[in-house]
Amino acid sequence: MAQTNNEQNQIDPSKIAIARRAFMLASALFLVGCGTKKVASTLPSPIWPGAKQHVLDETVIILPEPTMTLGAISRGNWAKGQLIPRHMNRMLPVRYITIHHDGMNAFTSTAKSSAASRLETIRKSHLRRDGGRWGDIGYHFAIDPAGRLWQARPLTWQGAHVRAKNEGNIGVVVLGNYERQSVNRAQLAAVSSTLQSLMKKYKLPMSKVRTHQEWAATACPGRSLQQAMVGIRGRKQI
Ligand SMILES: [Zn+2]
Known part of the structure; x- marks a missing residue:
């Protein structure tokens, strides 16, 4: 049960990854679509550093560490x-x-x-x-x-x-x-x-x-x- 509760309390990282990807894809399409420096310069900076270069990458989903480690050396x-x-x-x-x-x-x-x-x-x-x-x-x-x-x-x-x-x-x-x-x-x-x-x-x-x-x-x-x-x-x- 403890494991289930922990999992429920954590934000699903895959959802974050999907949301980020959707946001960046939308931003990228916007930039490609208008393509002028003027418009680009008025856009806000990415809300997370370095994210722009990953726009079209395969999304890597990082899963939470399992809670069941028996105190083992990680x-x-x-x-x-x-x-x-x-x-x-x-x-x-x-x-x-x-x-x-x-x-x-x-x-x-x-x-x-x-x-x-x-x-x-x-x-x-x-x-x-x-x-x-x-x-x-x-x-x-x-x-x-x-x-x-x-x-x-x-x-x-x-x-x-x-x-x-x-x-x-x-x-x-x-x-x-x-x-x-x-x-x-x-x-x-x-x-x-x-x-x-x-x-x-x-x-x-x-x-x-x-x-x-x-x-x-x-x-x-x-x-x-x-x-x-x-x-x-x-x-x-x-
Ligand atoms: Zn064996």
Whole structure:
């Protein structure tokens, strides 16, 4: 409910963008139509600086940050590029949570900067997928070897992490390769608390928490993390 209220209290940015575009288009047509310096000089200045040069641009709609970030380190702290909204779909009601590993080389560094650069490496590689048709890193959250939680793709947008099963599916990646390394205690605690928060928020039972290999034939999330997930789900409470 809180999320709904927040959204209702905010001015829809798309409406502002449309209003601005309509105003500037009208101004531009007027200028083109009469085309004399005299008329132009009597027009008021644009009410926002620099807007005139964007008159005929594709309008970029900047969506509000989703309220559901679980206190994660925000995307702005690691991503070196903007989201590409035209390559993403809006998130649908949440029905599943899926756990992944990144499957690259083993990764044990607990430095914040190492996790940030690894996330950026993943984002860049995801942007190249399917001929460059991905709008951002595919996962919604990431957990590093120190147990930090990072915001990846904002929950406003559907993820891209389980082929053909991304609708309403939150993707959580544990950074590292759990075929080649073991999940440490800090990561295990972070996975548990993240799942607990998401399950509570979206009213999901444990049966809706899956690993990638439970959807499709893949080694992801690796033997060690798969075993850890079986253990987490076997407990009465996480
Ligand atoms: Zn996976």
